[in-house]
Amino acid sequence: MARESILGHCNAVNQTELTELVKDAAIDCGFHAVGVAEAVPLVDPINRYQQWLDNGYHGMLQYMERNVDVRADVTRMLDGAQSVIVVAMNYYTDHQHAPEADGKISRYAWGDDYHDIMRPMLNTLCERIDLLVPGSTSRGVVDTTPVLEKEWAVRAGLGWQGKHTLVLRRDIGSWFFLGIVITTAKLVPDRPMDEFCGTCTACIDACPTQAIVQPNLLDATRCISYWTIEVKPEHQMPQEIVNGLEHWLFGCDICQEVCPWNRFQQPTTEPSFQPRFNVLSISPASLVDLQQADFVERFRKSPLKRPKLAGLQRNARTLMGEGAKDYGDYEHD
């Protein structure tokens, strides 16, 4: 009989042991790191989040304005939640953009869409927890729900929040996705990790559009990632963004590429994150005339589907010097 089904019927397992078994299960499911936080209401982070919204830093991401009360309290996502398990999934591969690449795709989007990869893995982890803690309920989420994933990752000791606002750790830097399992199982929480940004400001200094307005504070409306992935195709980029694009066609990795902790990156063990054909050397000109059927075929299962063909073409045209527009209301000051 498997160790966990024996434990499922054994009352003698203590909470520390159970927590270790759940963490082992997470690693078994294919995640690269795991931590646990207590499912308490978030007070300071939600005040800072609200301040961020009040400053208009979310721009056109209207979904960020909704469900703030749910973001403040994970028990609104799962009744009786006791613990938040946070997992990290490394997506770094040992490849680089081709030197001649004039349409760069950010690293996270080189392979298959992480939502599609991680959701079934999180579901498997929920099933494993169900075996370990009979009667418990668990819910796995990644990215698209009103959960402050980075805040939970910090609380779960998975890493610290860098000045670029992403979560990073000393062993694999920041090239990882976050996934969350909210569970009614009571587990032993981890302690937050010390932070190791120190006096470094490399990410702030390197950001070509000054999107990191102060350490740990990002104005999304100045971020290349926001403009090239999230903003609908009918909106043209402000000239300030266009001037800073530095060949980024989809997303942006500059603040991560300059981070000294990303020298310790390790290649992922997940084959689906290997770069698909041609993704390291896409030329914007090749996208301008791309037909919908070819787009669907070429970017099947890819995160590049998100902005749709029209969004990618807006980005391609902008890189080619067409379509920029100066917005009078761009400044937030």
Ligand code: B12
């Ligand atoms: C909205 C969003 C975006 C927006 C806004 C980014 C942002 N920094 O919030 C845009 C479109 C710009 C974006 C871009 C990217 N994203 Co994104 N995004 C999200 C999403 C859906 C919500 C994040 C959120 O709630 N933001 C709101 C702001 C207010 O949160 P925050 O910056 O953490 O704010 C806190 C700090 O500012 C802090 N704070 C404020 N003042 C101070 C002062 C001090 C001293 C301190 C310590 C803290 C502090 O308090 C705030 C509240 O906790 C999450 C998934 C999720 N559900 O959480 C993914 C997520 C954050 N994105 C992710 C990724 C990979 C990216 C990109 C790298 C993709 C790319 N290559 O283009 C870029 C990175 C850009 C960057 N430098 O952040 C990953 C990050 C993984 C990681 N290792 O951290 C996530 C977690 C998705 C996932 N499941 O893996 N993203």
Ligand code: SF4
């Ligand atoms: S992703 Fe690019 S634009 Fe956004 S904060 Fe980082 S360096 Fe700046």
Ligand code: SF4
């Ligand atoms: S570049 Fe420097 S300041 Fe920015 S996250 Fe990395 S260590 Fe921290």
